[in-house]
Amino acid sequence: MANRGRQGVSKYFYDVAEDIPAEKWKDFARKLKIDEVKIGRIEAEEKGIVKECCMKVLHLWRMKNGRRATLEVLRKALDDAELGEIAENIKDEDPRIPIQVTSGMSGNSSGAQQPPIQYVTVSQPSSDDTKRSGTGLQPEDMDCEDYDDNLLDL
Secondary structure (H helix, E strand, O other): OHHHHHHHHHOOHHHHHHHOOOOOHHHHHHHOOOOHHHHHHHHHHOOOOHHHHHHHHHHHHHHHHHHHOOHHHHHHHHHHOOOHHHHOOOOOOOOEEEEEOOOOOEEOOOOOEEOOEEEEEOOOOOHHHHHHHOOOOOHHHOOHHHOOHHHHHO
16 A cells, blocks of 8 residues: 555656746745755756746655655645645545445435445555465456455465
8 A cells, every 4th residue: 555655656747847837836835845945946956947847846755754654644735835726636546345234234215225335445466465365366367266365365
C-alpha cells in the first residue's frame, strides 16, 4: 500500500504543476513545507518557468517526506494555497472492489431487500503465492476450484 501510495502521488505531479498559476507556485511550495532558500534556488535553477519549478518542488517534497507524502497532504497543501479546484482533480484510487453479499439480506420499509456491500482488497500476487498454490498458475488463470484457499490466510 505504501508503495502504491507514493506511486499514486507522483502520477499527479505533471497535471498539478501544469495547473498552478505563476503567482501561486511559491505559496504552494510553502504549504508543502519547502523552505525559502530552496524555493529561491529552484526558481533560479529553473529560470522561473513555473511548471518546472512546481515539478521540482513536488519531487523534493516526495523525496523529503517519503511515505508521508500522501494524496491527502498534497490536497491539503493545494487547498491551503487557495488552489482547491486543482485539489478536486486528485482522486484516490480505491484498491478495494465492492461485492454484493447474497446471504444475510435485510428488508427495508418498501419491502425490497438490499444486500449489504462488502469490499475486498485486491493485490498483485507474488511469485511465492504462485509456488504455494501448487498449480503454477497465477490466480487470474485459475478456476475457483483450482485456487488454494490457504492463500487467503497469508
